Amino acid sequence: MPLRLPDKLPAIDILKHENIFVMDESRAHTQMIRPLKIVILNLMPLKVTTETDLIRLLSNTPLQIEINFMKLHSHTPKNTPIEHMKMFYKDFSVLSEQKWDGMIVTGAPIEQMAFEDVEYWQEITGIFDWARTHVTSTLYICWAAQAALYHFYQVPKHPLEKKRFGIFPQTPLDPLLPIFRGFDDVFMMPHSRHTEVWRSDIDKVDALRVIAEGPESGVSMVMAREGREFFITGHLEYAPDTLDKEYKRDAGKRDDVELPKNYYRDNDPAKGPLVTWRSHANLLFNNWINYYVYQETPYNINEIK
Template sequence: MPLRIPDKLPAVDILKQENIFVMDNSRAHTQDIRPLRIVILNLMPLKVTTETDLVRLLSNTPLQLDVTFMKLASHTPKNTPAEHMAMFYKDFEELKDMKFDGMIITGAPVETYEYEDVTYWKEVTGIFSWAKTHVTSTLYICWAAQAGLYFHYGIPKYPLAKKMFGVFVQKPIDPLLPIFRGFDDSFNMPHSRHTEVRREDIIKDGRLSLIAESEESGVSMVMANGGREIFVTGHLEYVADTLDREYRRDKGKRPDVDMPVNYYEGDNPDNKPVVTWRAHANLMFSNWINYYVYQETPYDINKIE
């Protein structure tokens, strides 16, 4: 697909090696097409990894996407070079007067904190509010999903005794929703979190629709405002070794982290991970772009409200 991303972004070379067609801004400017504007607020520690994971999934559509990366002014990442942030990311202040067809807000390693104790809570909730009037559809992932549900709808989070860690079977509650077009009766989703939102809190709020859940991992997908807000508590964007890297990082250091379940061949961490979620990850992202962004956004992007 003609995916427009910033010149020299590391993801470009990685994805070209995977035979994924990407187009840097220099070439894209020669094409007279109204691209869909997608902004990504990347709160994950390893920015380059998350950029690549998300761009890979966004590439699975014939529509032209113009991707912009947003950062917080109130937080300086420790694991990404300042040069990378300066070259490829823009502060919210630079983007607040623009409108976007779609937005993705990632997870963040702050879930064990109370929301109001997160140092950038005020800025990130300002962005949550801004998205309601400046973005056609916003996809909230993991911590962002919990934070968005709390900020917009007052849904609390609850600590878990053990990290929800592994790959879990999910079931669509309404399989006819466009977000699930092409899905099987069940699908797998990686989870990596220390907190949860609960079914009973979601279903008693008439503004929210619980659209997918798991007997093991609980609430997985929630929708509001006809798809203008979609909250995903897991990580369909994860690649094969993401959970493995997290496990090796925390092994022996945290008593609340066990081996990721339903992940390694034979449940043996000496074996390679088995990827069982990639097809549905591609489907979900392409369905989101097609049905909740492209088919809902006005041609004149300034008419988003």
């Protein structure tokens, strides 16, 4: 089944060229199906890029999914046209009146700031609290994962000596968990961050469970509330060229920028990236939708609690 997306969303044309079946709202209304309702709080600067990355992965399921985009009232994006935000995004105050089968909260380029210094900290923690009673399962990605771990469980973040940048191997610690159905013994995950959470801090919290980690990248996935919350410190949703664009952007501004590890063919930017994470990215999002959203959410969405 296809994804139901807002009419004229830029991602629709991009994904159709990739032979991904998407359906705009006008056509979807002709089908008598109860779609899964997913809301995405997109905090990344390049909204269209992140929209496309997530929609691409959410399309890998036989279920019909309706996607909605949430924006913050207390923050105005600087890198996305205001017309795009007005057309495709709704304030939390509007979307909070509904219940949702699933929610995704993205990362944000503010990880070196103290959480309380973030201009929208009060609003976003209110959204985190709301999600616990209005969403069946929530994926928190990168900065959002650190922020939610701090807000709910007082897990601090710690600065890294240098940016963790590249593609790093991860090991599932409980391969029988449904989120890892079909995974190999080791899988690769993109990372791009200046801070980290420590296993020693997480292990002090009985409600938290580290479910994947890597020898160099550290904790990569944490689960809570039997899968109603997942905290992912990396970026499995990244497109093949995302780290390449980030590297070239920063290399043009500073002379201390290192190559992303385990990313370029023969470690040579001229040869382009070697994609090693795409299949597991599709598996993870498909497993999340199937086992933690579809099989857990009530048919009457208003019964979520």
